[in-house]
Amino acid sequence: MLRELLREDRIILDMKAKTKEEALRELVDVLDLSDDKKEILFKSLMQREVLGSTGIGKGIAIPHSRSIVVDNITLVVGVSREGVDFESLDGKPVHLFFMLIATPNDPSMKYLTALGAIARVSRSIAHEGEIKTDFSSPRELIDYILAHDHE
Amino acid sequence: MSKREYLRKLYLLQDLDLLIQQVKDPEYEAKTGLKVDEERIRDLENRRNELARELLKADPVTYQKYEMLKRRYGRGITRVVNHMCTNCFAALPASVIPRDDEIITCPNCGIILIWLE
Numbered sequence: 001m002l003r004e005l006l007r008e009d010r011i012i013l014d015m016k017a018k019t020k021e022e023a024l025r026e027l028v029d030v031l032d033l034s035d036d037k038k039e040i041l042f043k044s045l046m047q048r049e050v051l052g053s054t055g056i057g058k059g060i061a062i063p064h065s066r067s068i069v070v071d072n073i074t075l076v077v078g079v080s081r082e083g084v085d086f087e088s089l090d091g092k093p094v095h096l097f098f099m100l101i102a103t104p105n106d107p108s109m110k111y112l113t114a115l116g117a118i119a120r121v122s123r124s125i126a127h128e129g130e131i132k133t134d135f136s137s138p139r140e141l142i143d144y145i146l147a148h149d150h151e
Numbered sequence: 152m153s154k155r156e157y158l159r160k161l162y163l164l165q166d167l168d169l170l171i172q173q174v175k176d177p178e179y180e181a182k183t184g185l186k187v188d189e190e191r192i193r194d195l196e197n198r199r200n201e202l203a204r205e206l207l208k209a210d211p212v213t214y215q216k217y218e219m220l221k222r223r224y225g226r227g228i229t230r231v232v233n234h235m236c237t238n239c240f241a242a243l244p245a246s247v248i249p250r251d252d253e254i255i256t257c258p259n260c261g262i263i264l265i266w267l268e
Binding site for chain 2: 034036037040043044047048050051052054056062065066067068069071103104105109112113115116119123
């Protein structure tokens with residue numbers, strides 16, 4: 001499932017963001033959307049964060065939302081070498097972001113299945129201890145993620 | 152409230168409805184491991200209901216249409232892409248265009264339409 005969603009043009013290898021808002025904006029900026037749509041998407045993601053951080057701990061966050069602005073389920077992956085204060089459950093800075101956006105009428109529960117797959121990969125990466133952050137290419141990051149995808 | 156502003160608030164309401172539906176789905180916590188505090192969900196529902204009251208007061212017909220469509224399709228408002236309704240995927244007649252003074256619905260499925268740049 002993740003193999004289908006991971007795209008080299010939706011990868012950020014060295015995020016500049018320092019705060020939660022900046023991180024979400026940087027991830028949203030990767031998408032080919034108008035400024036108006038980006039703002040709608042950002043607000044939708046922040047709305048979810050109000051319910052509790054999607055920083056699941058151990059340096060990983062999974063911001064997610066259903067939004068009217070996308071046409072298909074969309075995944076953006078970002079790496080922050082310095083780490084971002086994302087108000088995570090364990091208080092640790094986030095180095096790896098998986099931002100998942102689905103359409104409001106997501107068919108066949110694809111969205112929840114994708115979220116589950118990301119959570120599973122995240123647990124596998126976190127289990128190893130320190131998260132790798134020095135990727136030389138988007139392809140290398142995709143391969144790193146897929147190597148942890150044990151369905 | 153202008154129709155444009157009304158539509159913006161209506162899809163904000165839809166975003167809230169989708170979010171509440173998502174976090175209350177038992178599968179959500181099971182699949183993601185993310186637990187959402189009940190009190191925060193109640194706060195969100197209160198905000199949702201406040202917005203719903205505002206929309207009901209401003210335009211009862213459109214608001215009730217939104218609620219009826221939500222029951223039927225799971226959502227009440229959808230985007231127009233390439234002059235096509237993204238709920239039923241019917242091509243829209245050329246006469247269906249965005250208007251500042253009117254809420255436009257799909258002639259085929261009845262869903263409320265929004266055009267986003």
